[in-house]
Amino acid sequence: MEDYLRKNFAVEPKRPSEEALRRWRSAVALVKNRSRRFRMVADLAKRAEADRRRKIIQEKIRVALYVQKAALNFIDAGKQAESKLPEDVRKAGFHIGADELASIVRSHDMSSFEEHGGVEGLAKKVSVSLTNGVVPTDISFRQNIYGNNKFDEKPARSFWMFVWEALHDLTLIILIVCAVVSIGVGVATEGWPGGLYDGLGIVLCIFLVVFVTAISDYKQSLQFKDLDKEKKNILVQVTREGCRQKISIYDLVVGDIVHLSIGDQVPADGVLISGYSLSIDESSLSGESEPVKVTQERPFLLSGTKVQDGSGKMLVTTVGMRTEWGRLMVTLSEGGVDETPLQVKLNGVATVIGKIGLVFAVLTFLVLTIRFMVTKAQLGEIEKWGMSDVLVLLNFFAVAVTIIVVAVPEGLPLAVTLSLAFAMKKLMSDKALVRHLSACETMGSATCICTDKTGTLTTNHMVVDKIWTCGRTISIAGDNKREDVLRSSIAGEVLDLLLQSIFQNTGAEVVKGKDGKNNILGSPTETAILEFGLLLGGEFKKYRKESTILKVEPFNSEKKRMSVLVSLSNGGENRAFCKGASEIILESCNKVINVDGKAEHLSKEQKKYITDVINGFACEALRTLCLAFKDVKDTSDVHSDSIPQENYTLIAVIGIKDPVRPGVRQAVETCLSAGIKVRIVTGDNINTAKAIARECGILTENGLAIEGPEFRDMSPRQMEETIPKLQVLARSLPLDKHKLVTYLRKEFKEVVAVTGDGTNDAPALHEADIGLAMGIAGTEVAKENADVIIMDDNFATIQNVARWGRAVYINIQKFVQFQLTVNIVALMLNFVSACISVIFRFCPSDGCSATLGEHDHGHSRCIGIGHRTSS
Ligand SMILES: Nc1ncnc2c1ncn2[C@@H]1O[C@H](COP(=O)(O)OP(=O)(O)OP(=O)(O)O)[C@@H](O)[C@H]1O
Ligand SMILES: [Ca+2]
Incomplete structure (x- = not known):
């Protein structure tokens, strides 16, 4: 049996192969209740169909984006729609229709984009300011005109549909027939109302089974729906009314300004406002794996694609079902969820037991019938057949059915689903x-x-705990937490340089919240550094105004550093700042700042000394970063694509505390x-x-x-x-x-x-x-x-x-034990009693209660991890 199960009922837990999925399905070909048994299992046919549809859409997008000729056709189609502006849009005070906007971005139509005046032009046409963003009061207004960022879903199934489905159980259908026969026969033989009871008992059990099944299925469908919603609900950062804030992807409207950074999903179609080394992975949409650079020359961003590197801001132009992603999403959810290995294995066990049950049922029927015939023959009545004989045979049939009902553990695979x-x-x-x-x-x-x-x-709540600069370590605790004490312990020129490097070279932002307080938006590391800058009395806005940012290379885990290139307004000099993993930055430094704020040569001994400082910080479980700068005089350096990486001057080593x-x-x-x-x-x-x-x-x-x-x-x-x-x-x-x-x-x-x-x-x-x-x-x-x-x-x-x-394994283990005990005892009892005498046996309603038991199981509580050798 072990071998049989392994051969036919093994699927991989993650991304099971199509072949394995098909194999176990065909191994349970002989199943009395196909649709019921497979109701928690992926529908391969439906899935293949959805796959096919998705491929077609992807291919279309690919052709439109990458094959020029087809794109031109697309553009022409867009042009025709352009001429007339829908009445309601004009009345609402907007100057461009939703379909036209959608078509420009979808077909990457540069010429139309420029005709409308680029990003600024489009922003004007959808009545939004590129610095302040959407005003909350006209959100519903925008939703009316341009739609909202929600996707079509299959309508939820009602409870009664689950009841109807539960009634399709073959076992139950047989039992219903049994109930009717039992009532008929009962009334005919035992009279009214005494003959009803057996039949009514069966009906009551059927009723219970149907409702328990339907309720549990219905509850589960609601739970999966909730989960699906939770999965898809993404938070996006937008600027509204001049404030940067987080909102749900579903609340996004046309005209919103969305901030994108590495790893984000583009939440709607849109165009780039500004960005640094922004590259986008469009594979989810077009199947094309090569990332594309999004720049002012190619400013279009499509919903559902992912930011692979860099950061940027975009203006939302199309939302919801008007985007290609909306159409793709529909195909993504079809076909059901994959079955789990345990589910499949238990399907195998159920099949094996079912087959044994079938054999026993047939055997029992044969034994009973033969006994009956033999007795009849002994009495010499084999030729005389009456109504009562038929009833006896019918009764034998009912016994055989009972055995099948009790023996096939339909609930076994389901127990896994319930338990999970x-x-x-x-x-x-x-x-x-x-x-x-x-x-x-x-x-x-x-x-x-x-x-x-x-x-x-x-905890990820990071605070700067220590800083090393100009040859001394200052710990930021106690008195040192006061601004004046801190400022006095760092020389003026150095302080200015330090604050410059903190405020210029950051991926985070200091924003004024609605309550007028300073809020910092950004990763914990960045937040800690900015907070330190504010503690030193620096002003974010002031430092930002002093210079213009020319280039940014945002942080990623591969480089483990972030750099910016700015042009200082006083004197027009260019300066690069970098910060990042301490050893890496120290390696790219050849100078270090001294007490007078002057750069001096970084000797070997000094490098060793600083490394010791870094290790000292690190051994105290502090996260260490180095800040450095470099004056860039070479114009070729300024105009090249990347920011120089070598010959920096070290400003400070920072130790950030992040407690366990x-x-x-x-x-x-x-x-x-x-x-x-x-x-x-x-x-x-x-x-x-x-x-x-x-x-x-x-x-x-x-x-x-x-x-x-x-x-x-x-x-x-x-x-x-x-x-x-x-x-x-x-x-x-x-x-x-x-x-x-x-x-x-x-x-x-x-x-x-x-x-x-x-x-x-x-x-x-x-x-x-x-x-x-x-x-x-x-x-x-x-x-x-x-x-x-x-x-x-x-x-x-x-x-x-x-x-x-x-706990799931333990639950299943218990359930299988329970189920097998019931099955084997029922089988043996029925068979043996049938062979020995006809007095002691199960009646169909007992079968019902066994079935009922199956449906109600799998809810035991989890106690502890407990040892389990992997099977
Ligand atoms: N925003 C940032 N700018 C510059 N350097 C950073 C920034 N964030 C982290 N670093 C530096 O990069 C190093 C490694 O970061 P990385 O993202 O690879 O690891 P991590 O995700 O922080 O660590 P873990 O893997 O434990 O989550 C950090 O130790 C820190 O010195
Ligand atoms: Ca990490």
């Missing part, structure tokens, strides 16, 4: 959003977790005691990582901590030796994470869970058995590639997912 759905619901309230049902199950057998450090193990989350230590301990290894894979400094790892109880005496570059250069043999001991991988690139996961899975046969937040973590999340994306710090790209989203970014939540995963 229940775990999913619990996890949702525990701050984990399960995107794929199977992830929950797989997590139960995870043997290893590769976790991020920042935000997952730590409370509860992480216990969570790690629980994982370890449950046999799950925990490893840190971080982009941070090795000493910082080690300090945090020790604090969390991850790094032990004989554990190994190495850096990304060392790991990258290892031979397969060295890998084999290193990986089992590896506990901390620091200064890693996203590719290292991917490599580690691949190794753990392929060579060490581990079941690996990986956390990630960045865009570049996507390959690792994709590769892992369970990808966990961070809900707060995570980018859209990471979330899309993950199986579970950890809404509060907390490691303790990951432990909860594992706990519930195991």
Whole structure:
């Protein structure tokens, strides 16, 4: 049986192959209740159809975008519509219709775009200011004219449809027939009303079964709907009424100004207002994998594409179903969710038991009939047949049916769905959003977790704790927290340079909130640095006005640095600033600032000394960054595409405190005691990582901590030796994470869970058995590639997912035990009693209660992680 199950009923937990899906479906060809049995299973035919439709749309988009000739046809079609401005649009005070806007962006129609006066022109035509954005009062107005950013959905199914579906159960249909026959026969033989009772009992059971099934299916459909909504609800940053704020993607209107940064999904069609090295991955839309650069020459942005690098601002021109993405979305949700390996396996078990049941049912019927015939023959009545004989035979048939009803455990695969759905619901309230049902199950057998450090193990509330500049370290605590004390401890020229580098070279922004207070929008690291700048008494706006930004190279995890090039208004000099991972920036410095604010040569000894400072900070678990600048005199440097990377002057080393989350230590301990290894894979400094790892109880005496570059250069043999001991991988690139996961899975046969937040973590999340994306710090790209989203970014939540995963296994185990006991006892009892005497046996209504039991199971509570050897 083991072999049979393995051969026919094995699917991969993630992205199962089409072949495996088909194989197990055809292995349950002989099933009495196809539509019921497969109701929680993906509909392959529907899915293939949706796939085909999606491919057609993608191909069309591809042709329109990449094949010039076709694009021209598109443009001509757009031109015709252009001439007349719809009445309602004109009355509303706008000067361009929704369809025309849609057509310009969709077909990348540069000539029409310029005819309308570029971005400024379009902004004017949709009555919006490019600096202040939409005014909240005319949002509903805009929605009336241009539509809202929602996508068509299939109408929800009502409760009665589920009742109707539940009635399609073949077992129930047989039972209904049995009930009718029983009532008829009962009344005929036992009279009114005594003969009714048996039949009514069956009816009552049918009623219960139908309603319990329908209610549970209905509740589940609502739950999946909620989940779907939660999955699609993305927060986007917009400027409205001059304030930068976060709103739901569904509230976006035409005319909104959206801020895009690396890893974001473009939330609607639009045109670029301004941006730095913005490159877009359009593969979700057109299937084209090469990223495209979006610049003033090619300013069009399409909904559903992803920001691969850089940052920018865009003006929304088309929303909702008018975008191509809207049409694609409809095809994405069709075909149902993939079944999980456990579901498939239990389908196999149900099939095997069903077959045995069938054999026993036939045997029982034969035994009973033969006994009856033999008795009849003995009495010499074999030729005489009356109504009562038919009734007896009918009764035998009912017994056989009962055996099938009790023996085929239809509810077995369903128990997995119920159990998983229940775990999913619990996890949702525990701050984990399960995107794929199977992830929950797989997590139960995870043997290893590769976790991020920042935000997952730590709180992500970062504050500058120490700064080293001009040869001395200042800790920002106690008295030093006061502005005057701080200012007096840093020389005037140096202070100015420091503030310049803080305020000019940042991806974050200081905005005045509605309450007039300063709010900082940006990543925690950036926020910490800006807050420090404000603490030093700097003014964001003032420093920003002093110069014009020429170029920005936004931060990404690969370079681990951010640089800007500005032209200073006093004197017209150009200056580059860079900040980033301490060792990397220190490597590109050849000078250091001294107490007078002058740059002096950075000697070898001094470099060594600064490295010690950095390591000192890092050993205290501080996140270290270096700030540096460079005066750029060469015009070729100014006009080249990139900002120079070498010969900088070091201004300061900053140590940022990011304390370990409370509860992480216990969570790690629980994982370890449950046999799950925990490893840190971080982009941070090795000493910082080690300090945090020790604090969390991850790094032990004989554990190994190495850096990304060392790991990258290892031979397969060295890998084999290193990986089992590896506990901390620091200064890693996203590719290292991917490599580690691949190794753990392929060579060490581990079941690996990986956390990630960045865009570049996507390959690792994709590769892992369970990808966990961070809900707060995570980018859209990471979330899309993950199986579970950890809404509060907390490691303790990951432990909860594992706990519930195991609870599912325990539930199923109990259920299978229960089911098999019922089946085997019922089978044997019926068969044996049929063979020995006709007195003791099950009646059809007992079958009903057994079925009822199946539907009501799978709700036991989870107790603890408990040991489970992976099967
Ligand atoms: N906005 C930023 N600008 C410049 N440098 C930064 C910025 N944010 C982080 N860094 C530097 O880059 C380093 C690595 O960042 P990276 O994103 O690769 O790792 P991480 O995601 O912060 O760490 P983890 O993997 O633990 O989450 C940090 O240690 C820090 O020194
Ligand atoms: Ca990270």
